[in-house]
Amino acid sequence: MRVQESFSVYPVRAVIVMGVSGCGKTTIGQDLAARLNNAPFIDADTLHPPSNVAKMADGIPLGDADRWPWLHSVRQEIADQANLLLAAKKSREEEGSRRIVVESSAKSPDE
Numbered sequence: 001m002r003v004q005e006s007f008s009v010y011p012v013r014a015v016i017v018m019g020v021s022g023c024g025k026t027t028i029g030q031d032l033a034a035r036l037n038n039a040p041f042i043d044a045d046t047l048h049p050p051s052n053v054a055k056m057a058d059g060i061p062l063g064d065a066d067r068w069p070w071l072h073s074v075r076q077e078i079a080d081q082a083n084l085l086l087a088a089k090k091s092r093e094e095e096g097s098r099r100i101v102v103e104s105s106a107k108s109p110d111e
Contacts, residue, residue, distance in 0.1 A: 043103050052066050078100055
């Protein structure tokens, strides 16, 4: 069943693909973006600051203090992409033109 969407409240939708490392998020996200009329694809893992990358490389779990700046970066990138889509003045009938696909690892601080 397909649900009619209203673009009056949320003119651009972000589709988030999450999972543990190595499960195929990037492949699925890129394929999904292509199927959504070549929607922008954001690999959110590339938005981590160098300090987070160093911790993860050393096997040190990220805490909330590490994640908040990264989440703000992800949110800003989604907003920037949304603004580009809206500025392009795509028609509402082009469903994929109003979507952004975001891929990110999902690990708890306890892992």
